[in-house]
Amino acid sequence: MLKRRELLLAGLASAGCTPDAPSLQGGWVGTHPERGHRLRGALPAAGGPARKASVIIVGAGIAGLACARELVRRGVDDIALLDLEDQAGGNSRSHRLDGSPCPLGAHYLPLPGDEAREVSELLHELGLARSRLGRTEWNDRQLCHSPQERLFIDGEWHESLLPPADDAATREQYRRFADLVAQAQREAGFAMPTRRAPWTAAHAALDAQTFAAWLDRAGLDSARLRWYLDYCCRDDFGADASGVSAWAGLHYFASRHGFHAPGDETAEREPVLTWAEGNGWLSARMAEPLRERIHLGRSVLRVTEGRHGVDLQAWNEATGAPERWQARAVVLAVPIFIAARLLAPAPDALRIAAGRLSYAPWLTANLLLREPLLTRPGAPPAWDNVRYGTTALGYVDARHQSLDPTPRPPLLTAYLALPTTQRSSLLSQPWQHWVRVVGDELAQIHPDLPAKLVRADLCRFGHAMSIPTPGLRSSEALAALGRARGRVVFAHADLASYSVFEEAYTAGVAAATLLSL
Incomplete structure (x- = not known):
């Protein structure tokens, strides 16, 4: 057989x-991996007359789009966004299959908390939310329809992704983990985006160890709890509890709605916004007002800061020819390891941070x-x-x-x-x-x-x-990039050590605010 x-x-x-x-x-x-891999080889000679803009944003993902929107809102109209792909949105793009929309990457957005002010403003602008009598009302059409999620376990489907507690010991560990998350929320403080929470010695201590080691020390060894926490870390961070810091593992819960053990009468389903095309719905609507400023199929190969401005060398994928661009300022809204390859010469903070990231x-x-x-x-x-x-x-x-x-x-x-x-x-x-x-x-x-x-x-x-590996969120080099001033600034979720919509959008708005001061 x-x-x-x-x-x-x-x-x-x-x-x-x-x-x-x-x-x-x-x-x-x-995606077109071969375009990004142009950075690995010898760069083609620059050619053609220089195209100019006041501000050039490299990368039309969520951070780049947010930066452009905020610059326009502040009256900076002469901007250009360059992206190597043929569709804006980065990890939040969509596709059509058999005439129907579907996601290529991120597929939902949790309702923003009080600290995610910029994201909340965007959602109001897009008609997803409205304020009424001091409260926020959400568009029911865009909230995830019920049933929202289920888990296949013990030969059948179970409502919710949290595995059912199959014995008293597992139920007790669920309750203890819920208590520890609540304690971390009260005593240390967590926020989404993370820049809105203080960074203290308690956070640094959590960041110095893996989430798995922290769980071991807490005596939380239930197979069902540990599988669920590994799933959560892999979902948001791309690695399990042994690969991310304890700060990141707790941040997943403590920065949002906490963790609720089965039977907790105060627990409510975490509402999320979702669409057939996933977060491509959001990126498409962010990009639409900027369509004349977005230049797709442009692989930026080199960024050089000069005395009077910034020069960019790019490759036009459609024409197969080099392009030159000039700007008074540039926003690198790309992953940190890409920024380190583009910027010549790379400052120490950028080089060090790129070496820390995985x-x-x-x-x-x-x-x-x-x-x-x-x-x-x-x-x-x-x-x-x-x-x-x-x-x-x-x-x-x-x-x-x-x-x-x-x-x-x-x-x-x-x-x-x-x-x-x-x-x-x-x-x-x-x-x-x-x-x-x-x-x-x-x-x-x-x-x-x-x-x-x-x-x-x-x-x-x-x-x-x-991946928010131990020690990454505490990195001074990463913090220095977020404080960078000058003709070249950085805007990407990497600055928070992990990648989610709220961090990318807030980083883009922050970069625009710096340039328009």
Whole structure:
């Protein structure tokens, strides 16, 4: 008899999920790693007349778009955004498959807390929220529809991603972890974005150790709790509890709505905003008013600060020709390790910070099925669906938010946060290989999925998110970049040591504020 894995792979082969089977359609979409890799080789000669702008923003991700929006709001109109991809939005971009929108990266935004003032203002501007009688009312259409999430465990679907406590010891550990998170909120203080919380000796002590070591010392060794915390860290930070700092692990909960043990009568489902195209909905609306200022398919290769301004050397991917740009000031809204390659010469703080940062590779797979999946026992289909015990991040249903009652084939978006050791494989292996990896994972809970898969469009991010490793948030070099003044300033979520929308957006607004003073 075939082993279980061989049976799964056989099922994938029957669906056309093999490199030589033409029935399965798909391929790589969304990113162009070869463009970024231009920085590894000899730079082409600069050419052509210089194009000019008062402020040039390198990177049209969330931080770059936020910076541009704020500059325009402050009356700085002569700006240009350059991005190497063909769509603005960075990790928050979208795709269309079979005529339907779906995410390529980030797919939700938690409702902002009191400290995320800039994000809250954006959401009000976009019509997602309104203030009434001193309270914020949210657009119900954009809040995640119920059921929101479920976990496949013990042979059936369970509502919520927190594994059910199967014994008294696990229930007690859930309660103790909830108490420790609440204590950290009271005594140390956490905020989103993190720049709004004080940085104290208590924070530095948490940042100096791994989250796993902190949990060990607290006696929190429940397999179900530890799996859940690993999942949470991998979801936001790209690594599990052994790879991120204790500060980061606690920040995940303490900067938002805490952690609520099962049976906590005060617990409420954490509301999130989501769309069929994920956070691409947000980035598209941020980019629309700036469309005349955004120059896509421009791979910036060198940034040089001079006495009277800043020179940029770029490559126009559409024409295959070099371009020159000049500005009075430049915002590097790109990952820190990229900024260190672009800026010549790189200041010490930038060079040191780039050496400290590590990044998680990321894969998203949008999967079009020909018919619905078979029903499994337990909770009904939800927006977010995860399997207990796996290192994968599960899948979201891109059609969950649709109000159209017309029957359509399922469109699922699966997520993998990969170990850094698999970055090379992510970039070198053909897309069919990664379809097999994703299909193998999902077949554990949906054995019928391989035979129903008709198309798979995959997006790969070699350096998707900064991992908040121990000591990174305490780095003076990273803090120095956030305080940088002059013709070149920095705006990226990396400045907070990890990558989420709130940090990127706030960093972009802060950079614009500096330049317009």
